[in-house]
Amino acid sequence: MSMRRSAEDAAATRRALLVAALAEFAESGYAAATLAGVAARAGVTRGALYHHFSDKAELCLTAIEELWAEAAMPVWARLDGPEPPVRRVTDFLVAFFTALEKDGTFREVYALSVRGAEGAPELARGLTDKQAIMERWRGQLTDLLGAAPLRPGVSPRTAALAVITAANGTAVTWLACPDLFSPAREARSLADAVLHGLARPDGDG
Amino acid sequence: MSMRRSAEDAAATRRALLVAALAEFAESGYAAATLAGVAARAGVTRGALYHHFSDKAELCLTAIEELWAEAAMPVWARLDGPEPPVRRVTDFLVAFFTALEKDGTFREVYALSVRGAEGAPELARGLTDKQAIMERWRGQLTDLLGAAPLRPGVSPRTAALAVITAANGTAVTWLACPDLFSPAREARSLADAVLHGLARPDGDG
DNA sequence: GTTCTTACATACATTCACGTATGTATATAA
């Protein structure tokens, strides 16, 4: 049917395949997802898919890498800026919860990375990357919270861990039971509760 | 080889299959797990498996149902008792974090239930059960925290949600990156941080 | 001891998804 088109169309096909792959993998998991489903969702055949990507694993890893950056960057950017540390962390959590509910790409790439690809050793590269990302994330938060007025007994490392687990916990709880609550609506009160448990009540961060 | 044995041996075979199935499914996910792997782990053939269970889905659901009760009961029992509410919730979180790291069955059944079985509609029964469990859990915690001295602005529902997300977040973060921290060792400080963010500082719960 | 049933093991059929090989039409370069 649709024969050779321009190079821009090829890029669009590739992009559509990445978006479709992310949705398929996030919905069904890596093992249960089928490349026929990905191709159908993208409106092409499996031949097109194998033209752009060598195999299932490369498709999955490429989708995570390329789409994660653009979806997550504006959220993580909240950790930088001139505001006081506690304020930045709060803003980050609120942005995280909001993106989780409102941004389909953000939600899908997060669900896929959290659900993991156990049973698929060919994705080990992506998983070690995730490990590194997690540790860099904790380091960044530790530095940030080290400059914040934490209440006594709370180390910056523990505070960073609490922030990470709060974000992950909200995400997986809502992904598992979407009817339980609304991350976007309760984002502020949840973030406040987390930070209130960590920071000194009189500290302005 | 091993021919007909006593009825007790049959029960032991069934039990071994359930334990093996839980480990396989938790490690590889429902879709990627193979029944040959389950049988091999249990030390029997696939014939034995199909003698005790009708298909893959029933095996998985039975494993979750039967093993979840005995592994999780002692943890959830911490929510009951004569102690003040905040103390009970703290004890529950500590017991949860400890069981997560120390009790293999607890960890596996939790990992399997969290990772979910998306892409496997035949497990819908188990997932609706999970939804019901989650809502009952939130209801129980809401009642419990409704009788606790919460700080102003924190509703019992939000507090219950914070406890749930803290437990889930710690679990998935550690399952994804086991080297990041030790739930059992940091259990107390994490639980204290959560409750400190929710309860009035002067309240003894 | 015969028979029946249980508790498996073994062998087979079928499906299904992956990866490959090949065909085809179009843009581009010469």
Added chain:
DNA sequence: TTATATACATACGTGAATGTATGTAAGAAC
């Protein structure tokens, strides 16, 4: 205008996992 490379579609081979059908030895009932 011809040749070549690109961007797919189509058709095929293959393996792995599921489920089924059948075989078989051992306890239980009589």
